[in-house]
Amino acid sequence: MLIAGAGMAGLVCAARARELGLRPRLLEKGTRPGGSMLLSSCVVWRHLEWEDFRDECPAGDERLQRLVWERLDDALAWLVSLGVEPVWDDTENPRTTGKRFDPRALTALLARDVELETPLPANSAEPIVLATGGFAKRLADEHGLLLRANPWSDGAGLDLGLARGAAVTTGLDEFYGRAMPAPPARIVEEDFVPLSQLYGRWARVFAEGGTEITPASVSWSENDLAQALGRQPRGRAWYVLDDEGLVHAQERVDAARAAGGTVVDPAELPFETPPGSRAAVHVAAAVTHTIGGLRVDTRARVLAADGSPLDGLYAAGVDAGGVATGGYASGLSQALVLGLAAAEDLAR
Numbered sequence: 001m002l003i004a005g006a007g008m009a010g011l012v013c014a015a016r017a018r019e020l021g022l023r024p025r026l027l028e029k030g031t032r033p034g035g036s037m038l039l040s041s042c043v044v045w046r047h048l049e050w051e052d053f054r055d056e057c058p059a060g061d062e063r064l065q066r067l068v069w070e071r072l073d074d075a076l077a078w079l080v081s082l083g084v085e086p087v088w089d090d091t092e093n094p095r096t097t098g099k100r101f102d103p104r105a106l107t108a109l110l111a112r113d114v115e116l117e118t119p120l121p122a123n124s125a126e127p128i129v130l131a132t133g134g135f136a137k138r139l140a141d142e143h144g145l146l147l148r149a150n151p152w153s154d155g156a157g158l159d160l161g162l163a164r165g166a167a168v169t170t171g172l173d174e175f176y177g178r179a180m181p182a183p184p185a186r187i188v189e190e191d192f193v194p195l196s197q198l199y200g201r202w203a204r205v206f207a208e209g210g211t212e213i214t215p216a217s218v219s220w221s222e223n224d225l226a227q228a229l230g231r232q233p234r235g236r237a238w239y240v241l242d243d244e245g246l247v248h249a250q251e252r253v254d255a256a257r258a259a260g261g262t263v264v265d266p267a268e269l270p271f272e273t274p275p276g277s278r279a280a281v282h283v284a285a286a287v288t289h290t291i292g293g294l295r296v297d298t299r300a301r302v303l304a305a306d307g308s309p310l311d312g313l314y315a316a317g318v319d320a321g322g323v324a325t326g327g328y329a330s331g332l333s334q335a336l337v338l339g340l341a342a343a344e345d346l347a348r
């Protein structure tokens with residue numbers, strides 16, 4: 001069997017497959033293992049309440065959501081049993097539960113016999129688990145957005161699935177993302193977390209031309225706001241803050257300025273801002289991972305349009321669509337649970 005992609009989904013799939021007596025080949029296009037997981041905060045979580053998951057991701061596939069929600073705790077216990085110590089035993093978020101790991105330690109533990117700089121082959125008679133991390137790069141390039149992910153996930157898994165007759169989910173234009181300081185800010189991978197401008201719910205938001213686009217409400221994850229920015233030309237907008245907003249935002253605004261981002265006095269903008277505005281930050285939407293993707297069942301088997309599984313083809317992680325559609329859920333949980341499901345189905 002082949003596993004394409006040595007990020008969260010591919011690494012756990014390979015570890016579980018070996019445990020079950022299979023001998024997977026783990027192919028990785030990039031120059032290092034770990035995928036976007038290595039760059040992440042590595043909080044592997046689920047909503048505490050099932051109803052909250054459904055409410056937050058209402059357009060998702062309920063069967064897949066149920067799988068992730070019900071299986072995550074056991075999956076985390078399995079991960080810990082391999083010998084990785086969580087750095088947090090819970091998420092520190094009252095809405096969610098899960099564990100946080102050190103992504104370097106997790107990658108070092110799981111990355112065995114990874115064939116680096118070896119992309120998924122176009123043709124193979126062997127069963128394949130697609131774990132290439134979705135198509136964040138393609139989506140970002142198409143819309144002129146920033147990429148806040150590994151540089152290699154450009155849709156190879158999706159393309160192979162489509163070539164074999166796979167069906168896709170809705171939400172192919174949806175992404176999980178963040179507002180980041182707009183260029184000329186210099187953002188290297190290590191800055192993806194600390195430079196996130198995660199205070200948009202306390203800002204007034206203006207399009208570059210000056211039209212106010214502040215949403216009526218912004219979710220706790222601000223993923224809805226990141227996607228609203230993504231609908232602006234090149235994903236650019238201004239976050240305008242008053243004194244109260246700065247209480248929540250000051251540290252990240254300073255980080256944006258230090259990285260070379262544009263932070264100005266609102267009076268310098270070519271449009272009116274509300275009285276009491278103190279700072280304006282030029283932000284840009286950045287894509288972390290795609291939300292739509294290949295349709296799979298709860299065994300991670302890729303499905304055709306008629307709902308039947310395609311022979312020997314699996315998708316795990318964010319190559320599979322339909323878990324977080326319409327909202328935001330943990331990509332790492334999806335990767336962990338579907339990676340295990342694929343290995344277990346192959347070992348049946």
Ligand SMILES: Cc1cc2nc3c(=O)[nH]c(=O)nc-3n(C[C@H](O)[C@H](O)[C@H](O)COP(=O)(O)OP(=O)(O)OC[C@H]3O[C@@H](n4cnc5c(N)ncnc54)[C@H](O)[C@@H]3O)c2cc1C
Binds near residue numbers: 040332
């Ligand atoms: C800054 C940041 C913070 C994040 N924080 C969190 C968090 O706290 N909690 C959370 O749940 N999620 C978080 N995420 C998202 C999370 O990292 C992803 O959802 C998760 O890594 C998806 O797992 P995956 O295995 O599908 O993809 P990845 O982990 O990205 O792995 C995909 C792998 O496939 C490889 N690949 C691509 N194309 C090919 C090909 N053609 N052939 C072979 N290999 C290929 C890639 O190089 C990569 O190694 C964060 C992401 C980032 C960038």
